[in-house]
Amino acid sequence: MTTKFTFCTFLSILCMMPATLAIDVYFGTGGRGSKGIYRAEFDPETGKLKPAVLAAEIKGPGFLSWHPDGKKIYAVAQVENGPGVAGFHVKEDGSLQQFTSSLIRDGGGTHIAVHPSGKFLLTAQYGGGSTALLPIDPDGNLGESVVMEHKGGSKVVGNRQDSPHPHWCGFSPDGQFAFTPDLGTDKIHIYKVENAAIARHGMAASVPGGGPRHMRFSADGKFIYLLNELSLSVTTFAYNAEKGRAKRLTTTPALSEETKARETFNSAAEILIHPNGKFVWSSNRGNDSITCYRANPDTGALSVTEVEPIRGAWPRNINIDPSARWILAAGAHSDTVSVFKIDQETGELAYQTRGLIKVPSPICILFGKK
Numbered sequence: 001m002t003t004k005f006t007f008c009t010f011l012s013i014l015c016m017m018p019a020t021l022a023i024d025v026y027f028g029t030g031g032r033g034s035k036g037i038y039r040a041e042f043d044p045e046t047g048k049l050k051p052a053v054l055a056a057e058i059k060g061p062g063f064l065s066w067h068p069d070g071k072k073i074y075a076v077a078q079v080e081n082g083p084g085v086a087g088f089h090v091k092e093d094g095s096l097q098q099f100t101s102s103l104i105r106d107g108g109g110t111h112i113a114v115h116p117s118g119k120f121l122l123t124a125q126y127g128g129g130s131t132a133l134l135p136i137d138p139d140g141n142l143g144e145s146v147v148m149e150h151k152g153g154s155k156v157v158g159n160r161q162d163s164p165h166p167h168w169c170g171f172s173p174d175g176q177f178a179f180t181p182d183l184g185t186d187k188i189h190i191y192k193v194e195n196a197a198i199a200r201h202g203m204a205a206s207v208p209g210g211g212p213r214h215m216r217f218s219a220d221g222k223f224i225y226l227l228n229e230l231s232l233s234v235t236t237f238a239y240n241a242e243k244g245r246a247k248r249l250t251t252t253p254a255l256s257e258e259t260k261a262r263e264t265f266n267s268a269a270e271i272l273i274h275p276n277g278k279f280v281w282s283s284n285r286g287n288d289s290i291t292c293y294r295a296n297p298d299t300g301a302l303s304v305t306e307v308e309p310i311r312g313a314w315p316r317n318i319n320i321d322p323s324a325r326w327i328l329a330a331g332a333h334s335d336t337v338s339v340f341k342i343d344q345e346t347g348e349l350a351y352q353t354r355g356l357i358k359v360p361s362p363i364c365i366l367f368g369k370k
Contacts, residue, residue: 023041024094024368025049026365026366029362031332031360031361036054036061037058037075037088037096038359038362042321046354047326048339056088058078058086062364063111067114067140068117070090072088073088074088075112076109083108084104087099087100087142089140100141103145104123110123110124116171119136119196124166129163131148131180146197150180150184154184156209157211161186161211162184164184165185167180167214168180177192177193178192181226183212184211185203186212188204192244207233207235210230211229212228212229216280219274220297222300223249223300224237225300227269227271229269233252233254237300250302252301253304255289255291260287263286267286269282269315269317270316276344277297280292281320281347285315288315290329293347308348311331312333313336314332315331318330321367322367325342332361333361335360335362337365338351
């Protein structure tokens with residue numbers, strides 16, 4: 001009798017324990033075989049990804065961004081009349097339902113970011129050479145874009161830097177400033193946020209010929225880590241939050257010269273920061289790898305600790321999950337998404353063989369809200 005009672009009690013306790021909650025992961029895609037935005041379920045306990053399914057059919061969705069309410073996603077994509085932004089409601093089953101769209105009016109967007117206020121979003125136009133602002137009303141509907149053109153070109157790498165090529169957009173931790181790294185000008189263009197508008201504020205120069213692509217703030221907001229696409233390096237800036245200014249400090253190569261010489265082409269793509277502030281990662285197309293760095297919390301200086309293959313091709317995007325225990329790598333040319341476990345002591349990565357899934361031409365990874 002005692003044995004039966006104990007066993008039943010054990011089963012009851014198991015039933016009352018909360019099941020592991022899977023996280024939705026959305027993939028912006030482009031190129032062959034792509035039908036739109038895809039979704040998969042990710043288990044943060046095991047690092048396993050379930051097969052991806054189509055979440056919303058739309059042409060050419062690239063980068064994605066959450067509205068701060070966690071109920072809407074915006075994507076740069078082809079909308080009814082040309083290149084623009086589409087907004088989607090997230091349904092209970094994780095699928096997406098488009099409810100709004102607006103033209104960018106300066107070519108296709110390369111990147112997108114929604115302001116923490118939810119009142120507007122920004123897009124960066126690589127081909128158009130501009131940053132665009134699209135207002136968002138209280139219901140999430142998009143208004144008409146306001147385009148701010150970039151000027152000049154550093155001309156250090158002639159075929160890539162003859163004209164401006166903005167590649168990323170985002171905001172300071174306090175939301176008071178906006179930033180657009182520009183590959184063509186070798187500068188970060190800085191804007192002051194004024195209500196639901198932005199005004200030109202200043203610039204921060206990277207290394208000549210570096211080709212700024214994406215950037216991230218350190219966990220404490222004291223530093224900016226700028227990824228240079230053309231030179232495959234990360235430049236650290238000291239950031240003055242009050243004045244919205246950035247001062248260049250050090251630059252760390254992502255790959256050795258010997259490694260780069262073995263490849264016919266190499267190009268840096270994405271950069272990530274661990275919430276603990278100790279680790280930074282960047283992705284390398286051509287070498288098809290992720291470079292792991294340890295960050296000095298006092299100086300912002302980086303040191304390379306590992307270069308990890310992604311087990312795929314052309315990692316245009318990598319992203320860290322909400323638990324900060326895993327990194328996903330999108331192989332745009334291999335139609336794959338691979339999973340890596342983060343060593344919480346060193347920041348080094350371990351490939352998870354059970355995590356690999358197929359996604360057509362993935363170029364953006366967006367984790368669901370907790």
